[in-house]
Amino acid sequence: MYTIDLAAVLQMVKIKPHEELLADGALTLFDENTGRAAFVSHQWVAKHHPDPDHRQFRVLQDALRNILSGVTQISVDVITELIIGKSPKMTHSLHPADLYIWYDYFSCPQKENGRDASKRYDSDLAKAISSIPAYIAKCQLMFVLCPVIESREGRTVLGPSSWANRGWCRLERLAKECSGDGSFFMVKSARHVELVVTSFASSCESSPGEGCFTVEEDRSNIAPVVKQVLKQKVSQCLQNGDLPSYRVVLNAQAILCRGLPMETIADVVPGFDSSQHESDDAGSLLVAKFLFQNGFSQVCEYDAMGWSPICYAALNGHAALVKALLERRANPNDETKKGQPLLALQKMVPVLGISAFFKKNNAMTVLLEARADVSPRGSRPPPLCLASFGNNATGIQLLCQARANPNRKNLLGMSALQHACATGACDAIDMLLNIGEGNLDLSGSLHAAALLHGGSHTTISRLLEARADVDEQFRPRPWGTLQLFFTMKGLEFRLKRPTRLRTLGYHHRGATPLMVALLVGHFEAAATLVACGARAHVENSRKITAADLISEVSTPEFLKDASAGDLEDTVSVLSQLRLRRERSSFNRRVSSLLLNGTRRRGRN
Incomplete structure (x- = not known):
């Protein structure tokens, strides 16, 4: 397994392919007796080079420097804290002297001789691909590099949700979950790094074979690896x-x-x-x-x-x-x-x-x-909420045909729609909106999308098209379970070490979706909400605004610039998000018109 020591990685100004670094003697065959290895999972920014402008990799370099210098403290992501019930202790520390980095472009062969060489199963690249689970098992640490940036071609915005949709990234996550230690560090910005303790459920919800592949043949190539x-x-x-x-x-x-x-x-x-x-x-x-x-x-x-x-x-x-x-x-x-x-x-x-x-x-x-x-009582979770959480549109239809109530909430007071929004389950959202026929309660849906990992531009755009309030202020039912939960977390914020969830508990009342996204560190959702016109100066019950939160040191620079009114470095990301929303809205209107026309012809 070829790696590069951390000191050399931090000095890189350009990512060179495996063959060049091997010829230069810059690669090291990793030896577990001399140190520890860190696997870097990332989405390629361009088709033929992972990061030609060095924008994504620079975030990793700066994040590692900030962690080593103590400028950045690694936080625990909200889902981990919700599932585990407490802030897990850090089991790994970073020491520059014994850390080696595995990164696909410089650790695996990239250039093959011959037109069809990359398709040969006996090629070095194919062997390296089949060895990915072994590489991950050898690495004690894993970094998921997913800052919010624009792709090289300017067609898409990359971030946590696009990383989670990539088939290769899903394979790497599955291999990590099966290796015995499912934890990894998610690098969202140079000063925002989260510890994520994942479980088998993540891969069950997002299987590698249902992910996106640039080369469609790769879908079948990963089958033996899975x-x-x-x-x-x-x-x-x-x-x-x-x-x-x-x-x-x-x-x-x-x-x-x-x-x-x-x-x-x-x-x-x-x-x-x-x-x-x-x-x-x-x-x-x-x-x-x-x-x-x-x-x-x-x-x-x-x-x-x-x-x-x-x-x-x-x-x-x-x-x-x-x-x-x-x-x-x-x-x-x-x-x-x-x-x-x-x-x-x-x-x-x-x-x-x-x-x-x-x-x-x-x-x-x-x-x-x-x-x-279909409607179990007590603390049992309603099957409709679980179907929504799992993006099971057909299951939602089956349950509603069996007279499940689409507006029923679970013990925490969360509806089926909020469950779907929390995971970005767009098929489930569409089904619930169709079944609801304008009577579905949209309150809290944008907050749910911003709270967990469902706040993609697609999810938020669909909710806004359904007339969700982009600046809705979060006001859970007094003395309800959800209110008591956040109040307890707010008390922990005062008495214990602050975490993302505890900070949200302290600031939750009156918070807008944009504020929730910033408080929990979901910058992709925050960028989408800004692009969709969310106001940054709405105050919560503690007189704090989103503009105040954007000034936090861990917020990406493009969001800080947007808050300050300087859009020169921000306009590409936000305009791309706006364009995608306009295209999505236009396509959905055309589909609706075609569907209504078909129905009218059917009646005639």
Whole structure:
């Protein structure tokens, strides 16, 4: 594994390809006995060079300098703090003397001789690609480099959401999650670096095969790499005796392999004798094999994590299997007894909600036919909220046809639309808006998009087209669960070390979506809101404005310039965002006109 030591990386003024650096003797074969390696995941700014103008890489260099000098303190991202419930301790420290950087352009071969050399599986580049999981496993640290910048061609704005949509970046994240330590550092600006503790759920929501690829053939090329990663994870779980994690990975395979030309791993545990079930019907054989492979002996039992066979079958999504389990007295309203960190799911999640979240719509249909409850009571999360969170438009339609209320909220007071906005689930947003027919409650939707990672230009533009208020002030219901949660976080802000979530808790009342985006460090959402006309001088209950927050040292320079009225360096990014919104709005209006015209012709 070729790397470059940190001192040399910080001195770079231009990123040279692997072959040139190798000839210059600048590359080092990494040795775990001499130091630690850091893997850099990033999106290429141009087609033939990752960063021809050195804008993206310079952010990484400045961020590393600021961390080493103490100017920048690494914060914990909001999702990590929400899921874990506290601020996790830093398990890795940066020391310049023993740190080596892995970066694809200078660590992997780039130039191949011959027109079709890059397509050969025996080429050095192909070998390097297949070795990405091994490289990530060797690296103790991972940096996700995703500052908000304009692409070289000026056609798109790059940032956290575009990074999360890239197929290669999704593969790298999956490999990191399967390596045993899913944490990484997200570099959003030279002075804003976040610790993200990710889980298997991230890749389940965004599988590598459903990501974007510049070269379409790469989609099929990564299939064996994904299969290799999953095989290693399954084997690791079995070797460690971690059966609940093994069951999660085994049954989530189909989700992680979406969009890829590959078969899932079958018959992981040898020894199932189908001859003993020759007299059984197809359903009995299916259940017997499923129980054997998952290490269960009965249909109605729970493992150490409080999951029953039908919970895993709902994750698996095999409709015939779910039906066969129900015929053998499995409960269609069964629920998880404990939370599952690998999937970021809480306890008391109904099996219908599991299928809805992971887009297992055939299994949903079977459960609905068995009269699974679409509106569970108490602290159980509504399946409609889970379907929205998982961007399952078809699942939303199925649930609403079964009389689920699209405006119903969960225990925190969050609606299905807010769940969809939080993850940027555009298909779910469109479905909910269509079902709502103008009666859907839009309040808090932009705040939800700005709070988590859903605040892309597409999400925000669609909400504004639906007449969401770009300057809406956040005012949760007095004494409601959400109000109590933020009040508690505000108290922690005063008594403990400030975090992003605690700072938001202190400033939440009266905050606009722009203020929320700035408080939690989602600069892509902030840039989009500014481009869409959000006002920077609206005060919250503490008399603080977005303009005050933009002056914070961790805010990117282009947002500071926009606040100060100097748009010379900012206009390209903001104008690109405005242009994309105008194009999106125009295309949606044309589609609506065509659809209405078709309906009128159908009636005539």
